[in-house]
Amino acid sequence: MQMKPQPKILLIEDDAGIVSGLKKELQAEGHQVAVAERGDTGLAQAKAQAFDVVITDLKLPGLTGLELVEQLHAAKPKLPIILMTAFGTTETAIEATKLGAYDYLLKPFDMAELLDLVAKSVACNRLMSEPVELGEAQSSQSAIIGNSRAMQAVYKEIGRVAATAVTVLIRGETGTGKELVARAIYQHSSRAAQPFIAVNCAAIPETLLESELFGHERGAFTGAQARRIGRFEQADRGTLFLDEIGDLSLSTQVKLLRVLQEKYLQRVGGNEKISVDVRVLAATHRDLELALKDNQFREDLFYRLSGVTISLPPLSQRAEDIPDLVKYFMQRSGSEVGVEAPSIRPEAIEFLRTQVWRGNVRELENAVRQALLLARNYPIGLEHAQEAYARTRKAVLASDQTVAGYLSELLAKAQRGETEGAHAAMIEGMERELFTQAIQLARGNQAKAARWLGVTRTTMREKLIHFGLHPAGEKQDE
Numbered sequence: 001m002q003m004k005p006q007p008k009i010l011l012i013e014d015d016a017g018i019v020s021g022l023k024k025e026l027q028a029e030g031h032q033v034a035v036a037e038r039g040d041t042g043l044a045q046a047k048a049q050a051f052d053v054v055i056t057d058l059k060l061p062g063l064t065g066l067e068l069v070e071q072l073h074a075a076k077p078k079l080p081i082i083l084m085t086a087f088g089t090t091e092t093a094i095e096a097t098k099l100g101a102y103d104y105l106l107k108p109f110d111m112a113e114l115l116d117l118v119a120k121s122v123a124c125n126r127l128m129s130e131p132v133e134l135g136e137a138q139s140s141q142s143a144i145i146g147n148s149r150a151m152q153a154v155y156k157e158i159g160r161v162a163a164t165a166v167t168v169l170i171r172g173e174t175g176t177g178k179e180l181v182a183r184a185i186y187q188h189s190s191r192a193a194q195p196f197i198a199v200n201c202a203a204i205p206e207t208l209l210e211s212e213l214f215g216h217e218r219g220a221f222t223g224a225q226a227r228r229i230g231r232f233e234q235a236d237r238g239t240l241f242l243d244e245i246g247d248l249s250l251s252t253q254v255k256l257l258r259v260l261q262e263k264y265l266q267r268v269g270g271n272e273k274i275s276v277d278v279r280v281l282a283a284t285h286r287d288l289e290l291a292l293k294d295n296q297f298r299e300d301l302f303y304r305l306s307g308v309t310i311s312l313p314p315l316s317q318r319a320e321d322i323p324d325l326v327k328y329f330m331q332r333s334g335s336e337v338g339v340e341a342p343s344i345r346p347e348a349i350e351f352l353r354t355q356v357w358r359g360n361v362r363e364l365e366n367a368v369r370q371a372l373l374l375a376r377n378y379p380i381g382l383e384h385a386q387e388a389y390a391r392t393r394k395a396v397l398a399s400d401q402t403v404a405g406y407l408s409e410l411l412a413k414a415q416r417g418e419t420e421g422a423h424a425a426m427i428e429g430m431e432r433e434l435f436t437q438a439i440q441l442a443r444g445n446q447a448k449a450a451r452w453l454g455v456t457r458t459t460m461r462e463k464l465i466h467f468g469l470h471p472a473g474e475k476q477d478e
Helices: 016-028 039-048 065-075 087-099 111-129 149-162 178-187 206-214 250-262 288-293 299-305 319-337 346-353 360-375 382-400 403-415 422-441 446-453 457-466
Strands: 008-012 032-036 053-057 081-086 103-107 132-134 142-144 168-171 196-200 239-243 279-284 308-311
Touching: 008 016, 008 039, 016 032, 016 111, 032 039, 039 053, 039 065, 053 065, 053 111, 065 081, 065 087, 081 087, 081 111, 087 103, 103 111, 111 196, 132 178, 142 149, 142 178, 149 178, 149 308, 168 178, 178 196, 178 239, 178 279, 206 250, 250 299, 288 299, 319 346, 319 360, 346 360, 346 382, 360 382, 382 422, 403 422, 422 446, 422 457, 446 457
Parallel strands: 008 032, 008 053, 053 081, 081 103, 132 142, 168 279, 168 308, 196 239, 239 279
Antiparallel strands: none
């Protein structure tokens, strides 16, 4: 069975005990790990081979970590470098970040913190390095699929703005592919050789978002034990993608507007003005015009962000693209679920083409994967497509509605005698969505998803089998 390639990590460390522990933990997460004991040999290895992430100590024989960061970033500016350093050398670590390190960790650090940072770095590397193709249904890479008139208009807009420095606002419903558009703009821009940093504004607590974007000084708030570099500084000379920009608080909006207008920032708790050269791409599914009327979004920031607006059509407005999307998702998901040559019957494609996809392309992708799992190595038939759609609908219902609304509907159905066991139905729906999102976010790594959810691997595997999220014979946790 073909699987996605394991991320390749280069660990540069001369302490055998640290190497042994880190290598074991990284391999348990599904990473390939190469080791170098000297800075100079590590630099040569990183230049000569393809790695997803480099983890290096600050104090090394042959070449210091600071020198390594500077030279490696100059050679491979899109390669994430994580620096490990003792607390007493924080200022040196900050200097390394300015020179191009993705982030740094202060020793002693929590292993979960390192693994989380590695996961973010791997994701960042893939965002920068995996090309986004436009309209290529046979692509095995990330692609924006569709040859409808609506999508042709989107491709023209991408081509028109990519080579400029203008700020772009990407609008569209959830699941329409806004991040892919941002990546395509970046990859066709003059900044394609520089970093691409993505921040989901809705996924970070409001109290931490300003620090995430602009960095902070030591003592700026409780828990700020050392200075941190923000995403704007990390993206200097590159591109910063702010997803779900409509979720920013008004106070953060003010600071973002200042950076966009004046090209400098101040870290939280600091007075130093730091110049930054960053192209900002933003995205939202929210109605910003309504937010303006409700005084939830600043008018000046709205116009600053929307130098150019690209609007992605919902899937309901381009149903003619669904057959190509289905074939593309089959090709991408086939190797993941152990189907080498996936196929589908015409009646199954027609069924999928005529359904309502409130979750748009993302929901369709999930349904195709479910259908592949149900059909196994046989062609996807109408019955597989219907069952996959039904399962996906239940998950979307559980995630799209508020908990109170979902429960009210369940209880109303029970009162009318249309269903029995509202409690069991609620648990089933919520668990299905939780485990679906966890295993997708973990890219099929059961051990990682189980750790995030706080359940055993046995429980994780049993739930995946129960919800039809992978075949019973598949082993994804090794």
